[in-house]
Amino acid sequence: MTPTSRVPSAAAALLCAACSGAPSSVATLSGGDIDDSGIFDSGIFDSGSPDTGEPVDSGPDPFADRVASFSPGTGAGFGQESYPDVVLGWPEGGGEVGSLDVMSLGEAGEIVLEFDDMGVVDGEGADLLVFENPFPGWYELATVAVSDDGETWHEWPCDVDDEQGGYPGCAGVGLVEANSDNDVDATDPETAGGDAFDLAMLADFTGKTARYVRIRDTGTNSYDGTAGGFDLDAVAVVNGQSLTD
Numbered sequence: 001m002t003p004t005s006r007v008p009s010a011a012a013a014l015l016c017a018a019c020s021g022a023p024s025s026v027a028t029l030s031g032g033d034i035d036d037s038g039i040f041d042s043g044i045f046d047s048g049s050p051d052t053g054e055p056v057d058s059g060p061d062p063f064a065d066r067v068a069s070f071s072p073g074t075g076a077g078f079g080q081e082s083y084p085d086v087v088l089g090w091p092e093g094g095g096e097v098g099s100l101d102v103m104s105l106g107e108a109g110e111i112v113l114e115f116d117d118m119g120v121v122d123g124e125g126a127d128l129l130v131f132e133n134p135f136p137g138w139y140e141l142a143t144v145a146v147s148d149d150g151e152t153w154h155e156w157p158c159d160v161d162d163e164q165g166g167y168p169g170c171a172g173v174g175l176v177e178a179n180s181d182n183d184v185d186a187t188d189p190e191t192a193g194g195d196a197f198d199l200a201m202l203a204d205f206t207g208k209t210a211r212y213v214r215i216r217d218t219g220t221n222s223y224d225g226t227a228g229g230f231d232l233d234a235v236a237v238v239n240g241q242s243l244t245d
Contacts, residue, residue, distance in 0.1 A: 060244065062187050062237040063089050064113035064213065068150060073217055075228040076106025087113065091131040091186055091234040093176025093193055098135040104228035105142070110216040112150070113235055116243065120146060120210035123239025126189040126196035130171040130215065131178075131233040141170040141218045142230035144197055146210035153214060154205040156197055160220040171195045171215060172230050186236050196238070209241055 067084040079086050079102050092101035105111055120128050130144055145155035158170035167173050177193040178186035189196045199205055217229040 060117040065116040068112040073106030073109030079103030090180040102231035106229040118240040122199035127239040131194040132172040145214040147212040
């Protein structure tokens with residue numbers, strides 16, 4: 001198959017299975033909670049227009065706003081017909097059965113996402129969630145880094161050899177539960193799924209606000225065969241600060 005028609009290895013298995021049967025300026029977005037700064041509304045969207053019932057954007061949202069750069073690796077292609085929207089906005093998790101609403105980065109592929117209205121800051125607990133489409137036994141791992149200027153990067157250590165420990169520090173491990181059709185809060189590390197990252201673990205990033213998130217495929221997967229690389233679904237801010245004030 002050509003790269004543009006390639007189904008990611010984890011997604012291919014999914015298809016086969018289907019055939020057979022903080023400081024005061026920090027807003028913790030989980031549950032729509034805010035502090036006295038009033039950065040965030042009572043949820044990601046309000047209850048909708050009184051005339052149409054359609055969701056109305058209530059201001060800063062916790063998801064990436066644009067792709068700053070994308071360098072596909074070998075085997076990339078799946079999901080690119082929906083690029084860039086497929087990696088922006090809500091995650092579309094499918095729990096243990098995974099999801100096809102993703103884009104494969106390819107082996108050693110790299111993508112940089114940018115936030116326009118809400119940056120990531122160090123608050124209580126995890127500050128950032130990264131969503132892939134893993135399901136039990138199928139993992140395609142990536143490293144995650146943040147930057148305040150898009151030039152200097154601060155990366156969480158990712159141990160691709162520690163299978164027993166759940167590949168600590170890597171993205172592409174946690175099942176994703178949140179999606180745009182259920183009531184699971186995509187900014188709550190306890191319920192959303194995905195992989196959580198804490199800025200407090202990056203000593204040289206203290207006091208800074210992350211406007212950029214870089215995700216880079218490690219070239220490591222947990223199964224035999226050729227991989228299409230990390231399958232990115234979305235990223236979400238847990239602890240955020242307005243970039244527009």
